[in-house]
Amino acid sequence: MVNIRLMTEADVALGMRLKQQAGWNQLEADWRRMLALQPDGCFVAEVDGVGVGTTVACVFDDVAWIAMVLVDAEVRSQGIGKALMTHALEFLDRQGVRAIRLDATPLGQPLYEKLGFQVEYTLVRYAGVLPVLADQASGTVVRTAPRETWDALVALDTAINRTNRGKFLLTLFAENPTAVRYVPQGDGVAGYLAVRPGCNALQLGPCMASGIAGLLLLADAWCRYSGQRVFLDVPKQHGAAPRLAEQLGLQAQRPLVRMCRGPLVHEDALRFWASSGPELG
Ligand SMILES: CC(C)(COP(=O)(O)OP(=O)(O)OC[C@H]1O[C@@H](n2cnc3c(N)ncnc32)[C@H](O)[C@@H]1OP(=O)(O)O)[C@@H](O)C(=O)NCCC(=O)NCCS
Known part of the structure; x- marks a missing residue:
């Protein structure tokens, strides 16, 4: 029972x-x-x-x-x-x-389908050791995000995810403040990336950014964590993000299927470079 x-x-x-x-x-x-x-x-x-x-x-x-x-x-x-x-x-x-979302493993997907979840799109978990850089100098455009910027990072994330994940993000940032990197743009923010430890690999993400800022943030992560094992969960449909992961020599390890029960929540696909992992999108 x-x-x-x-x-x-x-x-x-x-x-x-x-x-x-x-x-x-x-x-x-x-x-x-x-x-x-x-x-x-x-x-x-x-x-x-x-x-x-x-x-x-x-x-x-x-x-x-x-x-x-x-x-x-x-x-x-x-x-x-x-x-x-x-x-x-x-x-x-x-x-x-209104809507309930999750990232399903192949084992979980049939169970969720029976409970009314529908497939939105596939993310790919890339894994591998970042290539070692001879010169670890990090780009100056990307900076560690001071606490005063965190509300702006949450606002950017909300605009891209169409969901206010502030309570999660502010907790995550506070756990590892030096691992929150951003690209300033005028008075605003062009993108951010947070990183957290795991037992198998560092999780790179979330990474929410417009255009070139996403590339800069991931390149910055490469500089900072060069030689370390990472996981990077990127939407397959993004194009540039999976391509960069492959150029860094990371291997596609497993798919995760983003699913939703209720009306679909359409993220801003172009600015969604990497999820925070399968837990909270
Ligand atoms: C996914 C998981 C939680 C399912 O738990 P479970 O207790 O075995 O599932 P249930 O016995 O309640 O199965 C529920 C229904 O889903 C179906 N189902 C479960 N796993 C299935 C599978 N791999 N393939 C097809 N159908 C499956 C069952 O047939 C059942 O259908 P029914 O109600 O019509 O009989 C379990 O396999 C697990 O822990 N896997 C490893 C972790 C994981 O991948 N979790 C999912 C994260 S998204």
């Missing part, structure tokens, strides 16, 4: 075990951030009082994200994933959200 209950800090160990089993990149800090962002939207599935599954939801105004849908390999195909998702969807429906 499956029981779904709220996740607590004490469940971080379960989350880490399940994501390790799936080979995912998250650290404890990622679970704690999810819990802090939406404490009433993070759930654990139990069988006979033992935690066997997780899912987390996060509400941004009228758009929500679902992530970390994980079921212990020993108890899959018994309806636990569906029970977790149904619980999370009921929670989100009660919040009155």
Whole structure:
């Protein structure tokens, strides 16, 4: 008998075990951030009082994200994933959200399709070690974003994503302030890139930028993290972003299918260079 209950800090160990089993990149800090962002939207599935599954939801105004849908390999195909998702969807429906989005793995996609999600587009996870640069001098156009600029970065992100992810982004920036880079443009911002650690690789992204600023930000990340292993999740349809990843010698590792339940949320595809990872778009 499956029981779904709220996740607590004490469940971080379960989350880490399940994501390790799936080979995912998250650290404890990622679970704690999810819990802090939406404490009433993070759930654990139990069988006979033992935690066997997780899912987390996060509400941004009228758009929500679902992530970390994980079921212990020993108890899959018994309806636990569906029970977790149904619980999370009921929670989100009660919040009155218009659209629910997620980035699906090939294992998750059939389950989400049965629950009314439709495919939007594919992102490609690139992975690899950035080529080593002889001269690590970073371009002067790209700078570390001082705190005073963070609201402008959130505003740019909102304009591109058509969703205000401020509560997530401000937490992410505060965790690693020196890893938030931006390209100023007059009094405004042409683009930004944030980076965070993972257990398998550094996650480069989100990267939201117009035209050349996206290239500059990713080149700057290459200078700063040269020789290090990275993940970069880019929309396949973008063109320039996958091309750059390939020119840097990164390998396409796996697809992620962005899906939506409810009216589609159309991002500004040209300025969407890289997602923050599969958790929150
Ligand atoms: C995806 C995952 C959470 C599914 O959990 P689960 O407990 O095995 O799923 P369920 O038993 O509840 O299956 C629910 C429905 O989806 C279907 N389904 C589940 N996985 C499927 C698959 N790989 N292919 C086809 N159908 C599948 C089931 O047949 C079931 O359909 P039904 O209700 O009509 O019988 C689990 O496989 C998992 O943890 N995978 C690794 C992590 C991962 O990739 N998570 C998804 C992140 S987006």
